Amino acid sequence: MLQLHIPFCHGAVIGIASVKSQRVRKSTYFGDDGCGSCLDCPVCGHHLSTRMVSSTPSGSTSSPVPPTNKGVSASSSTGEESPSQSATAKRVYYLACSVCHWNSREASLPDQNVAKGGWPTLENLDAKTIESNIEHYSALVYLEKAERLDPHRRALKKPRSYYFLSERYHASAASARLRAGLPPLSVPSPRSGSDPIPQPSRKFEATDDLPRLLPKLLTEHLVLDRVTGISERHACPELQAELPQDLHPIHRHLSVKRSLRCRSCEHNVCRPEHLAMAIKFKIQNAAYYHIPEVRLGHLPVRTEEDEWDVLLIFINHSKHEMKIQIQDLNEWDPEEKVKEFQKGKGSEKAEDGLHVLSVPLVLEPRRKFEMMADVSTLGLPSGDIIVDPLDEAADIGSSSFSSPLDPSSAQFPVIVWRSENKVAVGLRAKGKISMDASAKMGFLLQYDCLNKLSDSTHSPGSKVDTSQQPVPVQIPIFVHLGHIY
């Protein structure tokens, strides 16, 4: 499996429909890990939005357009021109943070004539030195990894090992430049004698000569508003402005998305999708309202030798009451279930969408083996657990979050608490786990699925028929409990 790490920017991806333009935006990196088009607030790290004001031809800027009364909605990058301005008024733009209300005028950055880009960037005087040092050390790291991981490949002098590694360990812009500068066949190899490692223009050296503490720090009264905080300084480690007026917008750091690709046929096995148009996203989005969500409540707590308490939270996102059952994994027999269901409803029409929903995943024997659980699950409840439907108004209403367990509402001793559309179920995992293995616990979740898609297709006059009948659906669920020992 080939892993690809693709850096991308959340800000630039949002609102871009086609994958192609996404790729174009993606390629405009700023430096090693900054987006060229997005800027973040130097004070709080929130996304900076562009505000527009009208300035008179004389150059003096008028008062900024009053933001809307909602701080949240001000994040849109448009403003309104005040009607009193004459037609000759020029539009200028400045940056503002809607969270902490920092704006680019505080940094005495000049207002811009264009809405996007053009903001001056502070040059770090040592940027070149740092960059060459990073190149030097990343080359060393590649060399080391090549030696440690791939002795055979190196012995065969296959040129692709270098590419393989750089793809695997996040090819940054620096390493990409490094890679491009190398002839394709020169695999870093200590035996080859040649030294492809770029040398830094100026090496870093440790020094004992530290600047002394300024005496004014001890003698002058400290006004917190006139100095920058540690988080503000660390947000931009290479510049570390000491005064608030020296704070500069930060180029948004890129995130990395990981995709898996088959080595032989280049088929994308796992591709992260950020687009609302993507089929995968649509399926997940639709499923969200039909399938109970399962969350691990807290880290497993060891109670006895080889036993752990596991808290699972089941969340019902549908607008119907949901009955769930937690069963032993051994009871899972998908083919049996299908037969049983078809026998029961054999006389009915097959084009009903329900049949599709009721067919569980049939796995090949090989994959079934992979899905074995490491630890057995104890304390399975014997009956139905009822999860209340999602009540959207409850969120706004009385704050009844995490209500303590009311003994009368507990159907089983396994229910630890329930609140709104959530039920926390305590289970117990038992089994032997080695120190460095991640425990996997498995159980069968059966829930009643009500097909709401067919609700809308039925004409109002027709009788309530089988589509209103909940269909039991079984899903094997495996929970990674992490490194417990």
Add this chain to the structure above:
Amino acid sequence: MTTVKIAPGAVVYSKCDLQGDITIGSHTIVHPGARIIAKGGPIVIGDCNIIEERVTILNEERGEGQHVMTIGSNNVFEVDAHIEAMKIGDYNVIEPKAHLGYGIELTNGCIISAMNRLTGKETLPEKTVVYGSSGARRLHTEKFTSQALQLDFLRKMFPNYHTILRPNKKPESAPSAKSESLASPAVL
């Protein structure tokens, strides 16, 4: 006893929970579901404020006589804000679900971000921003902004959808002794 004095131009939803001696200044808009409760003394609200849904403005009984709670002008209290601060200046924005305790005093142009909770005894300097999940603070440099457009819009739209209380206070702001308060919601 409930005495609500509403200045001309103010728009107050008729079924708001108003208790005690309350004065609402002109052009102030009180949304449905807002609660203004003056138990420990009168509440005086200035002009051009926006008090949104589920906002609670509470002058709690604290023994030892009556204390007046004063709120200036051009403030915005957003959804579900909880105010017990006895003195609030002008041009402040209290964002949703923010909480201002009894001992807090706001000067002018302060912005309290959503969910932030201020308690204890403190006077916030002008243009303080309390932001983020940990209540970080800084001073902003933006100008005082009034909500004129929003107020205009609400004043026009509000009577189309809600019944409102009729202004009962003379423009000269003569203290009217009339105790008819929730008596006559304007029929539209």
